[in-house]
Amino acid sequence: MHSTLRAVRATANVSLAAGLVAVLVAGSALAETWDMPTPYPEGNFHTQNIIQFAEDVNAAAGGDLEIVVHPAGSLIKHPEIKNAVRSGQVPVGEFLLSRLSNENPVFGVDSVPFLANSYEAAEKLWAASRDVTEALLARQNMTILFAVPWPPQGIYADGEIASLDDMSGLKFRTYNAATERLAQLAGAVPTQVEVPDVSQAFATGRVEAMITSPSTGVNIKAWDFLSHYYDTQAWLPKNVTVINVDAFEALSPELQDVVMTAAAEAERRGWEASRTETAEKTQALSDNGIAVAAPSDALAAGLREIGTTMAEEWAERAGDEGATILQSYGN
Structure with a gap:
């Protein structure tokens, strides 16, 4: 018994x-985890927006999909994120769109100086260029989930810059083809430096000036090694969050809807956050001892000349696709 x-x-x-x-x-088998590399620190407003996007997806997916955000290049460095998504090494990631301008000039339209130097103009330019941009990325097995602009770009230096003459010979930090060309036309020395290395580059004298947003200036505590910020509002470059097409299509229709709904909200929220960021971070620069000023008439005139030259060069390189964008933007 x-x-x-x-x-x-x-x-x-x-x-x-x-x-x-x-x-x-x-x-x-039901639950899927997506690692998502991002290039900027956790406290950066772009990263915070992406963290909220991931949380929205995770909550709505009900445990069937989890996005894990890896900020500050901790999983994949900025220059490799696009190709990592393209190849399927990771399903989703964020990068600065204009980093791809060497592949195709269309990717750098938002970094043509003074072409769109306000949020309203930047929104109009994105509407005019989005379809062409998405078609180019689709050829690389990627699609855009959302795009969010940085605050308008300004010039930082350890000393006064009254005109382009004061930029001559300065080692100028660059991060894409547009900033490299701007430095060349200003008579400065282009020096490629990624965001995580900017502080050390200034501390060691590798660079002496840069053009970037108030956000980056605060994130790297620019007041520790720089004295002046000129609010040139040169352009509003965008970060894009892209997804591998195969990874997206492998999701159920319900999860695809979850991802796209969260993405639409992230884009709306991100543009609003960028506007807020501009005001708050510009004030933070001043509060921490940076001399914040509009560019002098002489400097503004010199930068406009550079902008005209770069716009003409961009239009020539971009060909028919560029003409389509500019025509749509002008209407």
Whole structure:
């Protein structure tokens, strides 16, 4: 009797264990984790917006999909994020769109100086260029989830810059083809430096000036090694969050809707956050001892000349696609 009972219990335990394994296996098959590399620190407003995007997806997916954000290049460095998404190494990621301008000039239209130097103009330019941009990325097996602009770009330096003459010979930090060309036309020395290395580059004298947003200036505590910020509002470059097409299409229709709904909200929220960021971070620069000023008439005139030259060069390189964008933007 006892031996029979023990045999029945043993059989039941085996069946229970097998059932639990089956449940766990089924659960793991349903749940999917996506690692998402981003290039900027966790406190940056772009990263905060993406963290909220991931939280929105995770909550709405009900455990079937989880996005894990890896900020500050901790998983994949900025220059490699696009190709990592393209190849499927990661399903989703964020990068600065104009980094791709060497591939195609269309990707750098938002970094043509003074072409769109307000949020209203930047929104109009994005509406004019989005379809062409998405078509180009689709050829690389990617699609855009959302795009968010940086605050307008200004010039930082450790000293006064009254005209372009004061930029001559300065080692100028660049981060894409447009900033490199601007430095060349200003007579400065272009020096490629990624955001995580900017502070050290200034501390060691590798660079002496840069053009970037108030956000980056505050993130790197520019007041520790720079004295002046000129609010040139040169352009509003965008970060894009892209997704691998194969990874997206592998999702159920319900999860695809979850991702796209959260993406639409992230774009709306991100543009609003960028506007707020501009005011708050410009004030923070001043509060921490940076001399914040509009460019002098001489400097503004010199920069406008550079902008005209760069706009003409961009239009020539961009060809028919560029003409389509400019025509749509002008209407």
